[in-house]
Amino acid sequence: DAGVTQSPTHLIKTRGQHVTLRCSPISGHKSVSWYQQVLGQGPQFIFQYYEKEERGRGNFPDRFSARQFPNYSSELNVNALLLGDSALYLCASSSQTRANTGELFFGEGSRLTVL
């Protein structure tokens, strides 16, 4: 079975541009979460979507938005890119909404570099 797939794997943008990152969860998983991992740090929670509804939002500015589609895939959008947005963006898939169920599976991430 395929794991969590993310695209693109790497991308370079300039300040002020917009970026869209995509994620396909494990088959049968209805929950998708997005995490930002800055170099040398642990992942930080951005959003969770379950059954196409936003179920949680981390401490990120409104420039960050996301959505989930009927097939449970998801997009993360970031507007007006800043240098500090350079990071690895991780998508995590789960069959549950709560973090303590032990079923969070991560993709390999999209490496965003903002110049």
Add this chain to the structure above:
Amino acid sequence: QQQVKQSPQSLIVQKGGISIINCAYENTAFDYFPWYQQFPGKGPALLIAIRPDVSEKKEGRFTISFNKSAKQFSLHIMDSQPGDSATYFCAAGGATNKLIFGTGTLLAVQP
């Protein structure tokens, strides 16, 4: 209250030795404590996890020790191998929808 503090930042261990990584948390609402392993260019992968109703959990060479009263937990890697060289993250979660991660420990196992 949402922080998870992890130490050391980096660790060098000889092959066959024991690697020990420590974490501490403050939020008593956390009831799930996983450890993730991350290789360069890959996403984190769940290694082992523990819940507060037990003080120790062992899976192969990996053991989590949990001290509820001190709000601390640690990962022990026995008989460390060069293939264990990676970054290790502790995390904590509760009934909410997010995991809180530590800052990571870069482990290098020398042959």
